[in-house]
Amino acid sequence: MRTLVLVSVALLVAACQGGGPVVVDGGRDLGPMDLGARDAGDPCSRSEDCEDGVACTRDVCDGRGVCVHTPDPLSCDDGVFCNGAEVCDPNAGCVAGALRDCNDRNVCTLDRCDEGRGMCLHLPRDFDNDGEADARCAGGTDCDDADPLRGTLQAELCSDGLDNDCDLSIDEAVCGRPPHDQCEDALDVSAGGLFDLSTAGARDDYGALCSGPAREVVARFVLDDARDVTLRADAAGSTQVELRSGCGGGTVLRCDTGSPGEVRRRALPAGTYFVFVASSAGSVQLSVAFDPPTTQPSNEDCGSARTVIPPFAESGSFVGTVDDLTLSCGQPLAGDLVYAFEVPAGPPQDVVVAFAATSTTDAVRFSLRSTCSDASSELGCVRGSPAGGRFRSLAPGPYVLVVEGPAEREVDFAIDVRLEPGTTAPPGDSCAAPIDTPLEQIVHGTLADKRDAIQTPCGFFYRDAVHRFVLSEPRDVSIDLLAGTNGGAFVFGALGDTCEAMLPTTDYCVGGAPALLQRLALPAGEHFVVVEAPGTPTYQLEIHTAAPTSVVDAAGNDTCADAIVIPSQSSVVYRGDTSTLANDVTSIYCGSGARSPDATFLLELTEATVVRLSTAGSSFDTTLLVFLEGAACSNFPYACDDDSGPGGTSSIERELPAGRYHVVVDGFGGHSAGPYVLRVDRGPFPP
Template sequence: CAGGAGSPDRVYAMDVPTRSRMRLRMQSTYDGALHVRSDCANPSSEIACNDDHQDTRHSMVVSTLDPGRYYIFADGFSTSEQGDYSMRADLAPVAGGTAPADRCAAAGTVTAGQDVELDTFAAADDYQASCGGAGAPDTVYRLEVRERSRLRATLQQSEFPAVLYLQSTCGQQASEVACAAIGAGGQTELDTNVQPGTYFLVVDGAAQDNFGAARLEVQLENLQALETACRSAPRLRPGRTVTGDTGTSSDRFQATCAGNAQSNDLVYRLQLTRRSRVVITSEQQYDGALYIRRDCTDVTTEVACNDDEGDNRHSRVETTLDAGTYYVFVDGFANNSQGSFTLDVEVSRAQ
C-alpha cells in the first residue's frame, strides 16, 4: 500500500505471547504509512498495511496475530514523505471480555444528548443482528425512553465499519427493533420510532477484525411534536409556485441522500386522487435537498430523494405514485444548509 512506501522508515519489533488482537495507530506530520511483517527482511511476509485512516496524517492497522515476533514499520507514502510521528501498539485477548459495557449484565448507559466514548477493541463477541455483527466484538448500552419518540443513533469518528442495533430485550435477536450498518467514520445512522420503555443499543463490528473506538450519539424527539408539524403541513397544488425559507424552521426530518439532510427543513402535503407521474423541482439560495415520504414521520417510507440537479442550487425528484397523501420535504445538504427557495410541482396521468 502507500504507493510502495519507499520513503525513509523506522522498524520496531513486537513480541506477541498468545494469539491476540492487535491495533496500531500512528499520527504523523506527513503522509504516513504503517505496515507489519512476520519476517523483517521479507516483503512478502507483510501481514497488514495502511496508508490513510480518515486522513493523510493518521494510519491504523488492526489484525489478529498468532504468537511470535512481528516487525512494525513507521513509513511514508511513496518515496519522499518523512517527518515526526507518534505510534501506539495495543494487544488484547482474541476472545475479548475485558471492555466496559461488554455484556448485558454490565451494560453501559446512554442518555439522549450526552455522547458516549466507547472502544470495542477488548470486547467479546456476544451478540449479532439481522444486518450483521456475527463474529465481531460488541458493547451494549441501556437507553430509557419516557415518551413515544423518534430515536436517532449514530457513531461519530468510528475507527471501524460497524453495525448498530436496538433491542427491547438485551441479547435476544428476536426482540430487535432496528438495525443499521455504519461505515468507518460514522456515515449512517439508526433512525426509528419507539414507544416508551427500556431499550438496548448494541455497537458491533461488521466483520471479525472490525473493532475500535467511536463516539455514540443518541437523540430522541417527541413524535407528537413531529406529527403536529405534519398535520399542519401546507398543501401543494400543481402549477402554483411556493416560496419559503428554511431558516425560519429547525432540523426535524432527515433523508437517505444529501448527507442525511440534517439541516433546517419545511414539510408540505401532496394529495393525489389517482396514480400519477409527479415532478417536483426546487431552486434554493443554498445547497438544498428534496425528498418524498408516504408517512410523514416514518423515514422508511421515503420514495424519492435528490440533492443536486445540475448544481447544488437546484433539486429535482421525478417518480410515479399511487393515489394517496404524500409529504414533500425541502431540506439542505448535511448540516447548516438553509435559506430561501422556490418549489414547483407538476402532476400528470401515469403512463
C-alpha cells in the same frame, strides 16, 4: 442677343476643334442613389434625424447636412477574449467574429486560449503532465512523453528494463536503491516519534495485503514488553501502512490504506516488528507511538452486551474489535460494541444518543433496537460525524444500542445516552405525519428536530423531512431546494407518489447546491417530497407547477440499432427508464466513462441546424452523448455533456451539420440509471 448666341456657338466650335481638355456635365444629379449605388447619406438638419436602428453605429449629421453612419466595433465587444473580436456590420449590427485561433502550427507546443489572462498560451509539449517537455522538441528532456514515471526528474529503478531517468542508460549499475528499501536496511523507529521517508525509486519487494501504492520502504521496532502501538503514515496523496511480525514471510497483523493510512494494535507482545510504508506522493511522514497496554472490550456481541443505566457516558476504543452485527446504515468489516439498558416502568420516554469518534473526524454509526440479535427490531440507525439522534416516546422495556466505528481504521470514541420525558414527533419527521405544503410559496424548514427515517434512492444516512402536496389535475412540477446559508449547502430531494421507509429506486431523486426536482405531466393526486441535507439543519423549498407537457414514452431503444427516430418537428419530449436497459455505449470523454445503462435515439438533419438537447427532469446524474451515425456509438462522440443542466442533468446546444446522429442518454460512471427525460428542440432560437 443674336450676336451673343453666335459668339457662344463660335466659342463652342473652337473648343471642340482645339487640343484642350473637354469637360462634359452628365446633366442633373439623380440624387444620393445614382445608378443604384449610394454616393451620399440621407439629408438631415440634426443628428437625431440620422438614427438607423443599428446599435453599433455612430449616427451624426455632418456639416454638409448629410447623415454619416460610422461602425463602432468597440461597442460590440462582449468582454470574452477567446470567442474572437466582434465586428459591427452597418446593416446587421453586432456580429460574432471568428473564434480566436491559438494554433501556432508548431507540433511542439500545446496551444490553448486562456480567458483569464486574455491571451493565447503555447505551452511546451508535455502529454504525460510530468513537468518535462518532450525530448523530441527543442529544450525538451522527457525521453518518454507518454509515461509520467520516466524523465530526468525520476530515479533510475533497477531491473525493470527501462531508462527511468532518461540518461540513455538502462538499469545502470550505479542506480542503487533508496534508503530503507529492504528489510536489511530497515529504519529503526523503536524510540517512537516522527520520521520522514521517501519512496522515490523504491520497489515493490514485499507485496502488501491491502491494495494501494505498491513501492514500499521499511521500518522496524523492538518491544521489550507489551505496548499499545499506533502507526500513522501521512502524505500529500494516499498512503499504505502494514504491520508484520517479521520480514518477508512474517504474519500480517494489520494493513490500512487511506489519507492517512493508520494501524493500531492493543497490547502488542514483546518482539521485533516490521512496518511497510508506501505513498502515491513519494514523500511520507511516519508517526510511531507506544502507549501502556490496554485490555480488549468485552461487550463485542449480543451475548456479552454491557448493561448500563441511563444517563451514562464513557470513552472507549474500537481497536481490536470485529464486525459481529449488521446495521442497516453500517459498513462491512467495521468493529462494533453492544450496550443494553432499560426504559423504566412509567410513561414513555425519549432516548437521546450522542456518539462521535474522538481520535479522527471519521463518521461513526449506531443502531437502537429492541432485540439485539433481531435486525428487524431496529428502531433507527444513525450515521454521522458526530452521530446523534432522539428516539421519541419509547415504551418501558429493554433496548440494545449497537455502536460501530469506521471500517477503514480503528478509532477512539465517546458515547452519551440519556432519558428525557416523552415527546411527540414534529410534522415531517416520518411518512405518518408529512408537512402539507402549498404550491407557489417558499416554505422554510428545519432538520434539527428530525431523524433519518427515509432511505432515498440518491441520499445517504442523514436526517430528513417529509412534505406532501396535492395536484387537482395533471401538471408539470418543478421544485427548488436550497439548504444552509444562501443555499450554499448540499441538499438531496426525492419526489414520489407514495411515502415509505425505503423509497422505490424509480422515484425521482437529485442532489445539488441548490437542487432542482422536475417531473413532467405529474398526475393528479397526492405526492411526497423527502428533503435530506448532510451539513446543515435549515432548508427551504418552493413547488412550481405549469401546464403539462406532451410527452412520448420511449422503450426498446437499448442499442444504436434500436434507436428511436426523432421526428422532424421543432420540439419533442421523450420519457423512459434506463434501469431496464443495458450498458451498450461508453466514452472516456464524458461522465466518468459513461458506463451506465443507456437509451439511444436517431436524429436526422437535412441541413445545418442548431439543436438543443436536455435531460432536465431526469431522476439521476445523466450524461448526453452525440455520435455521427458512422461512428458506431463508440468512445469518440461528436459532442458530449455531463452536468451543464440543473440537478446533475445534461444539456447540449450547438449547430450540427446536415447528417444522421445517434443521441444517447447515459449515466455518470457505472451505476447511474432510472427514469429519464430527453427534450429535443430545433432552432433557430430567439436571441
